[in-house]
Amino acid sequence: MDSAEESETQGSETPARAGTAGGSDFLQLDLEQAPPGGRTEWLTARIRAAIADGTLPLGSRLPSSRVLAAELGVTRGLVTEAYQRLADAGQVQGSGRAGTRVVAAPLPPPAALTRPAPTGGSGAFPAGTGGPFGPGAGGAPVDALRAVPCRIDLSPGVPDLSAFPRTAWLRAERHVLAGLTAADFGYGDPQGAPALRSAVGGWLARNRGIRADPGEVVIVAGVAQALGLVAHVLSERGLRKIAVEDPGSLGARQQLEYGRLETVPVPVDEGGVDTAALRASGARAVLLTPAHQFPTGVVLDGARRRELLAWAAAGGLVVEDDYDAEHRYDRAPVPALRALLPEGVCYAGSVSKLLAPALRLGWLLVPPRLLGEVVAAKRYADLGNPVLAQLVLARLMDSGELERHLRFVRRRHRRRRDAMLRAIAAHLTGARVHGAAAGLHLVVTFDGADFEDTALAAAALALGVKAHPLSWHRIRPGAPGLVLGYAAGPPGELEEGVALLGRALSRLR
Template sequence: MNRANEHHCEGSESSRPAGGSDFLQLDLREVAPGGRTECLTARIRSAIADGTLPLGSRLPPTRVLAAELGVSRGLVTEAYQRLADAGQIQGSGRAGTTVVAAPLAPDLPDAAPPARPAARSDGPGGPFGAGDGGALVDALRAVPCRIDLSPGVPDLTAFPRTAWLQAERRVLAALTPGDFGYGNPQGAPALRTAVTGWLARNRGIRADPDEVVVVAGVAQALALVAHVLREGGVRKVAVEDPGSLGARQQLEYGRLETVPVPVDGGGLDTAALRASGAPAVLLTPAHQFPTGVVLDGERRRELLGWAAAGGLVVEDDYDAEHRYDRAPVPALRALLPEGVCYAGSVSKLLAPALRLGWLLVPPRLREAVIAAKRYADLGNPVLAQLVLARLMDSGELERHLRFVRRRHRRRRDAMLRAVAAHLPGARVHGAAAGLHLMVTFDGAAFEDTALAAEALALGVKAHPLSWHRIRPGAPGLVLGYAASPPGELEEGVALLGRALSRLR
């Protein structure tokens, strides 16, 4: 854009009544004809970025805005289309055009474009920049977008509201005043009993209710285990590489050193585990995050032998219920209870907001874990525990699982078709189960953080695979599919393809 026209795009006041164009403070008649579309696009984008046009607000109809600015309707339509392509606005038929996402920074039309691939991937403050991994994940989660393909999110629209409300009414009707006091820090007996039934039916685990500790999700389970291990003299824990960034950070926050152990097509490399010297290991054997592989039979036998000789396995039973094309595999806890800490939750089955899960630990650690839970929060809220127990006992949770499993399969299939169509050269991993796919680009010269940043600029969120690696590896993305309908998945992956083409 011509520098002489800059002040008009940044806020010159027009003497004519603006009406629906008041938010622009712009007179396009004073801008050279060749730069009007760019100027209008930049001014609207700036208004979105600085909050003048907050998320959810409606833009004036193109006809109205064109008349008030004294320009052609086609010029306004083109500006709107550019913003829609970037994922910042969305047309909804008669409902009009609304703001759906803010840009990462106000648009500066006269600034020189940054070099690729570092453009939006590792600048200070960006969600893909260098820094603490947990902060980066939180920053990405907070950025509005049009299509969210972040992993680890179930279909939240499928939450069984009616069943939950009915169960809650029945629970409330049966409670006495005394039931509203402080509960057992280990968890409500009704839920601990229901969890043992659920695990026996779905994971082949035989346990007594006294072995169950109710926790605020797997995150707290790992925090409690880290605390107890540290107090017991353990200083390092082996982790899968690649593996969950969030799980690794829970252990590191508990002041444990995490030692990377490679994951291949058979799961965790047990020979490398032995060589690491770590006395404990955290792994996701039923559906490894993020690769999706299952710990194979030989590795299971080797791992259980290692645990029987004194090692401790921390089993995160990640995505175990969500399988489509393969038979269930038994939980490690079912095979060696005295050598396995087992953690599970309903975050991926119902909703992360419930913050409800369970932890089973070997007898030698149980009292220490219960004490750690007591001093952490005095126990989970009792009412939600009792409602979940009723859903488990009544069969409603199993009915819900069957329902979402069918829906997730359809969405998985839609994403597979979209990846095949729009991401040439991508290798797909872990499609047989879970709520996400991992795709890698072997031999690619770009960084996956750059690809994720390009995608976010187009309105699509995805995790770069490098976030979940400790050692270097092929670039890739971790793509969640459970939370989006098939049409949205198709559009999101198509935009990923557009982002990919910009880097190649």
């Protein structure tokens, strides 16, 4: 029995209790349902269940402890203790005069969250028990985590969405609309609007050193679709397996596997992908992130580049995901592989990390021998991307607005990266940081640790913080770690999030 309940049993009845039947309109609470000596646990559980099932959605305000205590006919201390337990779990937050509000939904018990059950090469989880870090996440744990509310989101792969250039976008959209004829609102070219294909060619020449004719560019719904189209074409040509970096992007791996390709892990070290292991794998194609490897952040070094290009010239195919090459802070730009061997590289990029993932706009360059098949696959997939958004993006590229936006967000992202680095040094004792020179995320590893990173991520989420366990992006075992995005949140929020990670870490050690 807690102290609040003890005070109830000692005859200190409040005036409200004498005139109430022990019920409350709030959540239809009935005190008679509470077990003797367990009223605090009962009230906490009822509120937690209401948050979980959506009866109390995010942002909803709880009654003040004084009002709820009077309605139930209990001491205020009992209600205050229940609220405090919810706050300690990261589910509610007190805001002074603004009251106590719901800030995160509760999770299943930690035992259900931390059972590691990866299956096969995709890191998928069998259905059945729920939780983004346990078996119930199905084949898409990243999607399961994305759907869970939280206070601080340190998931990787998202830029500063608050910086989206709304004014420039609207100005470009007005300019485009003013010049469109009625016929322009019909079906477009499945390969992409000629204006955007031309603008992408100029953008890649200026920023990535790639010379591409507009006829070589295919406009796609992000890199995810680009990988799906390439996987489809390669599978139709009889290819059965493709090498992937290990660690490497779980989402990219799943796209290839959905396209009926077997993914073969090839290790990554300080020099990038192990080209000797690639040759030994027997794979005739490989997916790489050579400019800024995901998730480790290493750059494919010069010797490995030469070996890789020789492998491709001998008949191999490189699928180059240039996913965030524009975001660099402490190093010179790294040339794209496509610029060195166009006939051996499929090159994919997008504006998801520069503008917003919601636009679903990207581009794919493929060797001439594959172009017709890729365009046909795109046509049968969706008849082409929405034309208006393509024309607006083309206007931003041609007018210089996109370069101005890149310079702006690069400065902002660098400040946020520095804030996260300071916070990691202060709160994550023993963590090693990887990939700080570029990109939108950091990797921290805990060498020699005896806990699983899924358990750490689950403990952090219970405190209201999202982060990816590094094991999600591995096929083979490795040191536990976290992949932490820093671009989407202000410095103060990043510092608070890392401090909470430190609290979660201390509970596992």
